[in-house]
Amino acid sequence: MSQVPFKLENVVPWGRSLQNYCEMFNLGESEFQGKILDCAGGPSSFNGEMTRLGRSVVSCDPIYQFTVDDLDGRIKATYPVILEGLKRNFERFVWQEVETPEQLGEVRLAAMRQFLADLPQGLAEGRYMTSSLPELPFSDATFDLALCAHLLFTYSEQFDFDFHQKAIVELGRVAQEVRIFPLVENFTGERSRHLDPILDWLTQQQYQWTIQPVAYEFQRGGNEMLRVWC
Numbered sequence: 001m002s003q004v005p006f007k008l009e010n011v012v013p014w015g016r017s018l019q020n021y022c023e024m025f026n027l028g029e030s031e032f033q034g035k036i037l038d039c040a041g042g043p044s045s046f047n048g049e050m051t052r053l054g055r056s057v058v059s060c061d062p063i064y065q066f067t068v069d070d071l072d073g074r075i076k077a078t079y080p081v082i083l084e085g086l087k088r089n090f091e092r093f094v095w096q097e098v099e100t101p102e103q104l105g106e107v108r109l110a111a112m113r114q115f116l117a118d119l120p121q122g123l124a125e126g127r128y129m130t131s132s133l134p135e136l137p138f139s140d141a142t143f144d145l146a147l148c149a150h151l152l153f154t155y156s157e158q159f160d161f162d163f164h165q166k167a168i169v170e171l172g173r174v175a176q177e178v179r180i181f182p183l184v185e186n187f188t189g190e191r192s193r194h195l196d197p198i199l200d201w202l203t204q205q206q207y208q209w210t211i212q213p214v215a216y217e218f219q220r221g222g223n224e225m226l227r228v229w230c
C-alpha cells in the first residue's frame with residue numbers, strides 16, 4: 001500500500017484538536033516540554049495549537065504535499081459523506097461530549113479550519129513535512145515522543161503486519177517513546193488483528209511496552225493506547 005502513489009481523491013480528511021490529542025495520549029506538562037512528532041498528523045489542529053502555546057511539534061503526513069485550496073476542497077467534498085457514515089453507524093460510537101453527528105462535524109471542521117490556516121506558515125517553518133511511514137526523514141532520536149493517531153492498527157486491513165513492524169521500528173528510531181492510538185480497527189471497532197502479534201514481536205525484540213487506558217473514547221472500546229520505549 002505504501003508503494004501506491006498518494007492521490008488527493010483517496011484522502012478523507014478528518015482532523016482532531018489539541019484537547020482530543022491530550023485525551024487520546026494522556027498528554028500533560030511533562031510531555032509538552034519535549035519535542036513531539038505527530039506522525040500521520042493529517043488535518044489535525046494539534047500542531048497549530050501547540051505552536052501557539054510555544055511548544056515544539058513537527059507533523060508529518062503525505063497530505064502536506066497538497067495545497068490549502070486542494071485540501072479545503074477535499075474537506076468540503078467528503079464532509080457530507082463522513083457525516084452520513086456516522087449517522088448510519090451511530091451505535092458504534094460513544095456520543096457523550098458531542099451528542100450528534102452534526103455537532104461532531106462542527107467540532108472536526110473547526111479543527112480542520114485551524115489546520116488549514118496554520119499550514120502555510122507551518123510549512124515555511126518546517127513544522128509540517130510531507131512524508132510517509134515506514135520511512136521518515138529525521139535523524140535518530142530527534143524527538144522525545146512520537147504520536148501516531150488513527151493510522152496504525154486503525155487501518156489494519158490496508159496495512160499488513162510487516163508494515164506495522166517497520167513503522168514502529170522507524171518511529172522508535174526517531175523518538176525515544178512512541179504512542180499509538182487507538183488499538184481497534186476502523187469500521188468494526190474490533191481489537192486490531194495485528195496487535196497481539198506486534199506485542200509478541202516487541203517483547204521478543206526486547207522493546208519495553210505497555211497498554212494504558214485513556215480518557216478519549218469515540219469508537220466503542222477504543223480507549224487504550226500503546227506506549228513503546230526504544
Ligand SMILES: C[S@@+](CC[C@H](N)C(=O)[O-])C[C@H]1O[C@@H](n2cnc3c(N)ncnc32)[C@H](O)[C@@H]1O
Pocket residue numbers: 002011014015016017039040041042043044060061062063131132133134148149150151
Ligand atoms: C484518519 S487521519 C488521522 C489524522 C490525525 N492523526 C487525527 O487523529 O486526527 C490518518 C492520516 O494518515 C495519513 N497517512 C496515510 N498513509 C500514511 C503513511 N504511510 N504514513 C503517514 N501517514 C499516513 C493520511 O494522509 C491521514 O491524514
